[in-house]
Amino acid sequence: MRRYRRTLVAAALMATLVSGTAGWAAGSGQRPVGGPPPGTAAWRHDGSLPDPESATPTQVAAFFRTLSAERQRELAERHSGVVGNLDGAPVQLRYRANRLAIAKDPRYQRLATGDRQIIAFDPRGRGTVAEVYGDLLTARHVSVVVPGSDIDARTYDRSKDPYGTPAGMATSLRTATHGRTAVVAWAGYTTPVGVGLDAATGELAEAGAARLARFTGGLTAVGVAAPALFCHSYGSVVCGLAASEVAARDIVVLGSPGMRADSVGALRTDARVWAAKDPSDWISKVPNVEFLGLGHGADPAGKDFGARRVPARTAHGHTGYFAPGTDSLRAFAAIATGGTDGDVR
Template sequence: MRRCKRTLVAVVLATTVVSGTAGWASGTAQEPVTGPPPGSAAWQREGLPDPVATTPARIARFFAALSPGRQRDLVRRHPTVVGNLDGVPVELRYAANSRTAQAHGFDRLADPGRQILALDPRGRGRAAEVYGDLDTAEHVAVVVPGSDMDARTFDRTKDPYGTPAGMARSLRDATKGHRTAVIAWAGYTTPVGLGPDAATGDLAEAGAGRLARLADGLDATGAPDPALFCHSYGSVVCGLAAPRLDAADVVALGSPGMRAKNVGDLRTDARVWAAKSPSDWIDDIPNVEFAGLGHGADPTAPAFGARRVPAGDAEGHTGYFAPGTRSLRAFAAITLGEEL
């Protein structure tokens, strides 16, 4: 009976999205921001490395060969390129993105002491922030958020543990300073609301390439392979990115599906984990794919094959990183490479 009900819900979901009626199709369609960082044309006119075609490893070698004065000059004249270029030393990226934040009205991101790893002001804005010392970290985690996150909302004070910044801060605190760096990564164009974008994989596919390049940039700067914590639609991004990136762990939490039938379908050597609270509304979303809609199997289902993360005391869709929860304690252990 439950299976028949979920199948019926899936058909209704598909019909609702395609017809554009009320309900699920309540979001605003988004176009992913793709291509090189803003300012790349001026950068390349000076004969500097192509931001798209040059690998993060080659970018790292290019910057390592520059004098400190030349590095500072590039930060000053090309902040939007330097600040978003994976492979650039992180301190240079922080300095460049502080300039971009001030120039484009992202005042909170320009506050002293903030370590903004990426800031693309185009569209709704995309941002990433580091908590901890990425240069000396023995363990690295990346928080990949779901819908409604951008450069202006990713550290909002409302519902803090539902934002990438709040999740990242809480996770780092839970590791108790074990030389851990956590990256809050709102580095892709996310869906807005529960519209067609949230039901399809288009934005996730665009985000997957950017996430894979982030991981390549971590490799290029000597950081350890990260643990990815992929919330909601962010788990769709991680599922599509998994075959293309080096990661120690991939954790899907509050996931509508990863566009994979099972762990083997992800084609990753990482440990794969899944968490879902009994009170999470995501459980009402059918785990199907129909005419390009929906994201497939539930990562917490036994047949999927992921390791389960205890999440019985997490409240709702955004309570997984709340202090004191079993899920947060488990996330900290995963970040540190421990077994549960």
């Protein structure tokens, strides 16, 4: 009975939180980018090529292994929008295709420089992008950063509040491992904007989970090591919904509002699951309840959830977990390089 009352109270708090922003949220609700990548129609009319929607990353990888280097380059140049986003295509070919695709769009010219390794780019909507730091194919350890709200192709590497962006998190993590891991800053889904209905519901996270699972499947298909996922804020909702499908060694959530699961067991994953929440993070004020589609469930950093705890005593605020010198960043670096519980403490 007491637990039931707590749930009702939490639900009331969540309803109050959302109702305070509902008018604003309804006017700026985000629609997830879905369907095949730009240029698919022309790709489908260009011979017997794997369908971007129905072919698995494994099938895509097998197809590209039958092609000469010259034929691969030809496809990347003719269908850059497809090849650059085709999970299972060769990594270096995706970089090449995305440089060509970005060069056609004046909004994102900063991403087109030769030394940037863009492994996914879709200009539709607010834009999605994923960038690689390090060498995916030779790295023994790989990590993927999954961000939360207010991140898109324009903001994923902004200079303001850098450790709250996937690019800033990725570079900080790679530096903390002394270059011993390759890191992907994956802004590959449509994120919520602000705090409103989008952030309180799971629609965008469900769409993002499917994209994340396919992306990690594409890495596996081309021989990349199983990654550790670092999932921030709403990104942890994405990772929770994707947990049973992603090819991941570890799932680390930080500043999480919930993973849409009651426990680690409910995630149905063989990955090690870790959780961090610093004492000053405002996310603690968000009710950990899922009620009538609102809220994201139990606190992954709570004792009953069953996740391995990550120290975060010296992190500050909601976006301070990757700040240099923090205990959370040191722990993340240990996890990223395959460390055990003892290494993380």
